[in-house]
Amino acid sequence: MKIDITRRWNMCAVTGAAMALVAGMASTVPSAYAGGTIKVDDDKFISVGMGTRLSFNAVEDGSASGAQYSNSFGVNNARIYINGGIHKYVKFAFNTECFNCAVGGGNVAGTNTFGSNANIGLLDAIGQFEFNELVNFWIGRTLVPTERGELNGPFYHAVFDGFRTPFNQADFSGNFGAGGAGLYGRDNGAVFFGKIHPGGTHLQYVASVFTGLQSSATAGPNQRNSLKYAGRLTWNLLNDESNPGYYTSGTYYGTAGDILALAVGGEYQNAGSGSLANKSIFGSVVTDLLFEKVLPNNNGVFTVNAEFKRYWAQDVAAFGNADCFCMFSGTSWTGYALYLFPQEVGIGRFQPYGRYTGLNSQFAGARNEFELGMNYVIAGHNARISTYWRTGNIGGTSTFNGQNLNYAPGSTGQHVDSFHVALQMQY
DSSP: OOOOHHHHHHHHHHHHHHHHHHHTTTTTSOOOOOOOEEESSSSOEEEEEEEEEEEEEEETTOSTTSSSOOOEEEEEEEEEEEEEEEETTEEEEEEEEETTTTTTOOOOTTTOOTTTTOOEEEEEEEEEEEOSSSOEEEEEEEEOOSOHHHHHTTTSSSSSOOOOSOOOHHHHOOBSSBTOOBBTTEEEEEEEEEEEOGGGOEEEEEEEEEOOOBOOSSSSSOTTOOOEEEEEEEEESSSOOOOSTTOOOSOOTTTTOSEEEEEEEEEEEEEEEEOSSSEEEEEEEEEEEEEEEEOTTTOOEEEEEEEEEEEEOOOGGGGGSTTOBOOOOEEEEEEEEEEEOSSOBTTBEEEEEEEEEEEEESSSOEEEEEEEEEEEESBTBTEEEEEEEEEESSOOSSTTTTHHHHTSTTOOOOOEEEEEEEEEEEO
16 A cells, blocks of 8 residues: 555645635626525425535555556446425425436446436435424335434535444435345334524434334345334524424524524434344444534634444344345544635535544444545535545545455454545435
8 A cells, every 4th residue: 555645746736726726706707696496375385406416536455456546537436306385284305416427336347337327316215294394294104203414414524524334224225125225324113303492502313113123034134024213302502493394404594593492302213233143132322413603703603513423233144144234333432523615615614623433342443534625615514515535444445445344353453544525416
């Protein structure tokens, strides 16, 4: 694993030039934004939107030879959003995703199957009964409510790649049905949520029940079709957060004023991990924090995100079984700080940040990762360019971090440096 210093400086120059080019486009890029809503009356409407995230990635030893940096442009997400209202208290959400775009589904060697790396499929299908601030009910395919990182989704993190800690069941899984436990953090179930305001603060509760991991009659641990339960409590001590439903954001770029949000969440499923021969519960407890301070006299915005997870999963013996739904078991933590400059440069503002992520697996050694980056914030979460350098031995170069391999008994994480330039846009 040879470290190429020249390569590093070239990548820094390229990423810096890219951001400078965009910053200089103020005279050529329009600033007007159009709406996408068809409104019948105050209760009946339908809106259509889109979201896409694109990136260039250079990963140490990631080339076909295994000895040079990889160079690849990729589509991380490509989504269509459809939302609407049917009645004063009844709404719906229907969203799609390009499921194979980010994970390199690609063509099977020798088959040249057209379009196999760009399958568009169902992401969310939610019936939303929203009565008042105290009591609301969603049912369908939706996000499992545990941690802020999950509920931010990829578009509302404070950084481009927010998912660096181990995944929950519905992230780790690749499908629904026998052998699966959901997809992209979603599962089929029901969610209750609401908010109260004790002593001038703001306390949100979320409670839910989902299908969770399913197994067949001959493989997998969940032979009794046990359900999964998940929940979250968020206490905002300063200003309240305003988001759709029970979703969250990793930053508000100062638009919500001062924020101090403390939260605890988790999920549990009996026989939710392991194999037919070695069944185990799956359980997690997560605590997270968001602190955002708008500095006086227009001196910018300071933001901190932090998270700690504890996971309980299968016994080590389950790794030897072919039908094992083998999850991470152990602890992980991440924290990052960002500063948003108040001055506009071109069409946006610069936001440097630093991040540290660590984990300690029950089955493998401890690992960590450092990240330094710069966001160029054009229109909040709707238009942002990011460039960042990452170094560490968490391992894996894809969205899913190679968890099944990296956390298996005896696995060791290769130390990898990588450079990234990324763009996200929503409408």
